[in-house]
Amino acid sequence: MTKNFAVIGAGGYIAPRHFRAIRDTGNQLVAAVDPKDAVGILDQYSYDVKFFTEIERFDRHLEKLRRGPELNHVHYVSVCSPNYLHDAHCRLAMRVGADVICEKPLVINPWNLEALQEIEAETQRKINTVLQLRVHPELLKLKERLKQENSTRQHDVVLSYVTSRGNWYHVSWKGQIEKSGGVATNIGIHFFDLLIWLFGPAGDIRVYHADEQRMSGFIELERACVRWYLSVDHQDLPETTKLANKMTFRSITVDGQEVEFSEGFTDLHTRVYEKTFAGEGFGIEDAHPSIDLTYRIRQAKITSMDAYAHPFLKTR
Numbered sequence: 001m002t003k004n005f006a007v008i009g010a011g012g013y014i015a016p017r018h019f020r021a022i023r024d025t026g027n028q029l030v031a032a033v034d035p036k037d038a039v040g041i042l043d044q045y046s047y048d049v050k051f052f053t054e055i056e057r058f059d060r061h062l063e064k065l066r067r068g069p070e071l072n073h074v075h076y077v078s079v080c081s082p083n084y085l086h087d088a089h090c091r092l093a094m095r096v097g098a099d100v101i102c103e104k105p106l107v108i109n110p111w112n113l114e115a116l117q118e119i120e121a122e123t124q125r126k127i128n129t130v131l132q133l134r135v136h137p138e139l140l141k142l143k144e145r146l147k148q149e150n151s152t153r154q155h156d157v158v159l160s161y162v163t164s165r166g167n168w169y170h171v172s173w174k175g176q177i178e179k180s181g182g183v184a185t186n187i188g189i190h191f192f193d194l195l196i197w198l199f200g201p202a203g204d205i206r207v208y209h210a211d212e213q214r215m216s217g218f219i220e221l222e223r224a225c226v227r228w229y230l231s232v233d234h235q236d237l238p239e240t241t242k243l244a245n246k247m248t249f250r251s252i253t254v255d256g257q258e259v260e261f262s263e264g265f266t267d268l269h270t271r272v273y274e275k276t277f278a279g280e281g282f283g284i285e286d287a288h289p290s291i292d293l294t295y296r297i298r299q300a301k302i303t304s305m306d307a308y309a310h311p312f313l314k315t316r
Contacts, residue, residue, distance in 0.1 A: 003277075004073060006031040006062060006098070008089045009080035010051070011039045014103055017269040018078045019045050024270045025277065030074065031065075033058035055092075062096040074098045083186065084179040087112045094125040101128045101276060105189045106287040108181040110295050113284050120284070128281035132268035133194040135275065138261040142254070143198055146223075155199065155224040156255050159191055160312060164234035164247040170212060177298070183215045185294040188230045191252075192219075193290035199224035202293045207300040208309050217297065218308040224254075229310040236312065 005022045009015055011034035019041065022029050029045050033052040042049045052058040065072050077093035079086055079102040087107045093100045106129045107113060116127055133139055165174075173179040180186040196202060200222025207217040214231035229236075234247065241249045252259045275281055305313065 003027040003075040004030045004065075005076050005078060006033075006058070006074045006093075007078045007080060008033055008055070008058070008093075009082070009103075010034040010042065011036040012080050012082075015078075015080040016041060018080055018101070018103075021269040021273040022078070024267075025273045027076075030072075031058065031061060059092055059096065062098070066097045076101055079103060082173045082179055083108055083181055084173070087116065090116055090127050091119055094119050094123040094127070097123070097125070099126045099128070101130065101273065101281075103130050104193070104287070105181060105185050105291055105294070106284065107291060108185060108295075110288065110292045113288055113291065117284055126281075127284055128272075128276045129283070129287045130269060130272050131190065131193050131197075131282045131286060132272055133190050133261075134197055134282065135268055135271040136261055138259070139194065139198075142259055146198060152223065156253075157195065157199070157221075157224045157226040158251070158253045158310065159195065159226060159228040160249065160251040160310070161187065161191060161229070162231045162233070162236045162238075162241075162249045163187055164237065165232040169232055175212060177212075181294060182298055183210075183213070183230050183232065184297045187232065188215070188228070189290055189294055191228075191230075192293050193287070195219070195221060195224065195226055196289045196293065199226075201289060202296075205293070205296055205300060206303050206306075206308065207297055208303060208305050209313055210302060215297070216310045216313045217300070219293070225308065227308055227310040229312045231312075 005027055007015060007018055010032035019029060023045055029049050031050040032042060033055055035053055037053055050061060062074050065074055075098060077098045077100055079089045079100060081089050083105055086102055090100050090102055120127060169175050174186055202219050202221055204220040205217060209216045213233040216229040219226040237249050
């Protein structure tokens with residue numbers, strides 16, 4: 001059965017990945033909303049998408065569809081809005097009778113998750129979130145290798161992620177910690193989810209550096225010690241990355257061995273959608289550990305560097 005989708009945040013950076021996933025899974029986009037009206041990209045998918053710039057009129061439209069013929073009901077709402085609005089927009093979607101596929105982070109603060117679970121129960125709707133690294137082919141292979149190893153030893157893991165952003169980033173909602181959750185939440189959440197998924201729950205943490213552009217620290221997981229470094233400052237790119245005219249550097253090493261996963265990102269949202277429709281989506285309980293962890297990182301006091309500090313931090 002073809003499912004009808006609506007998208008909140010149609011003018012944002014991540015929305016096109018959801019548009020493609022909706023189309024590539026054989027479903028149709030019927031409504032969209034964004035305060036900005038530069039959304040000509042919608043024409044690539046359909047000329048019949050009802051578009052709104054006011055969330056109230058969008059809400060009213062979905063409610064009207066809910067009360068009309070079943071053929072026109074919206075079955076899913078994809079939430080691509082700024083992080084601090086995810087909670088409210090998930091609520092809106094469930095109250096008009098739709099299930100949800102929400103971008104990460106599902107929420108900024110962990111206590112919001114319990115309230116969402118209550119509304120799931122009240123409405124009998126389901127919130128799914130996008131934890132796309134869990135469906136990356138190379139990372140699935142790594143997960144299987146670690147499982148077959150059947151060892152409780154602590155792995156040595158180094159996470160490095162630099163994704164260049166200009167001055168606009170700090171002026172936008174992304175640069176406001178109360179709206180984005182800051183660097184660890186906004187650009188790091190999917191990596192922290194990945195590491196917890198691979199190596200188990202988080203215990204002790206340390207934060208060695210935190211500002212509006214970069215954060216770095218240490219996490220002790222059940223089966224790994226992780227040194228991590230996150231940055232949106234292009235000056236933090238390694239020289240080899242700069243010489244190659246690339247704007248992003250991502251690296252994960254496990255016991256000194258690089259995990260190669262630089263390719264294969266283009267269809268990960270589609271794979272998440274496929275898993276969701278198969279009843280294997282990532283729900284609130286899946287999202288909870290990484291949201292807890294990033295909250296702890298935001299609240300942590302800065303400590304002096306020690307032997308577990310990330311190599312990038314030592315060279316600054």
